[in-house]
Amino acid sequence: xxxxxxxxxxxxxxxxxxxxxxxxxxxxxxxxxxxxxxxxxxxxxxxxxxxxxxxxxxxxxxxxxxxxxxxxxxxxxxxxxxxxxxxxxxxxxxxxxxxxxxxxxxxxxxx
Amino acid sequence: xxxxxxxxxxxxxxxxxxxxxxxxxxxxxxxxxxxxxxxxxxxxxxxxxxxxxxxxxxxxxxxxxxxxxxxxxxxxxxxxxxxxxxxxxxxxxxxxxxxxxxxxxxxxxxxxxxx
Numbered sequence: 001x002x003x004x005x006x007x008x009x010x011x012x013x014x015x016x017x018x019x020x021x022x023x024x025x026x027x028x029x030x031x032x033x034x035x036x037x038x039x040x041x042x043x044x045x046x047x048x049x050x051x052x053x054x055x056x057x058x059x060x061x062x063x064x065x066x067x068x069x070x071x072x073x074x075x076x077x078x079x080x081x082x083x084x085x086x087x088x089x090x091x092x093x094x095x096x097x098x099x100x101x102x103x104x105x106x107x108x109x110x111x
Numbered sequence: 112x113x114x115x116x117x118x119x120x121x122x123x124x125x126x127x128x129x130x131x132x133x134x135x136x137x138x139x140x141x142x143x144x145x146x147x148x149x150x151x152x153x154x155x156x157x158x159x160x161x162x163x164x165x166x167x168x169x170x171x172x173x174x175x176x177x178x179x180x181x182x183x184x185x186x187x188x189x190x191x192x193x194x195x196x197x198x199x200x201x202x203x204x205x206x207x208x209x210x211x212x213x214x215x216x217x218x219x220x221x222x223x224x225x226x
Contacts (some may be wrong), residue, residue, distance in 0.1 A: 004153070043220050045217070046214045046215075049214065098156050098169070099156065099215060101153030103151070103152050104152075104153050
């Protein structure tokens, strides 16, 4: 089993749609959770951290369920510029800042 | 504030050769991590350096090695290149090792092609 698993995608949605990505992780000792965004042939960039109480940043909402080891990202009112691959990221155990990435879910927003 | 810079941007090597990739960390960051991203996959952790010492390592063979210099810049060396080493190599810096909530800031990567 992979340490971080995501919806395979791709998700093709029209502008204005709401889309949700799901992610599960295997290591119950993980302490930090993130969503990164990666544009084609570019480096990953931090989209948002994910906190236990859930958190929102504009059109983006992240949720964490530690009991189920499940993370989600909701994007409301999708824009063409949201088209990218979204990477679910979990901090691995080991006493240092090692990030474990999911394979990513590709989102394509069309007019 | 200077971001993470990597060089070269692209590189083509032949199987069996050796390669050195370079990374300058973001100003003020003392920890450097290296990741390998194969096509269609998420980045895979290779290793991390803190205060010029390897601070953690992923599931990569010993022919993947690294260095960190006093100015926190870093090198990734790969010996005896194999075709499967073809990937995007990403360097990321952060402020301190062990800081679980420290986000990583990635450079734009070196795309290595092994033929």
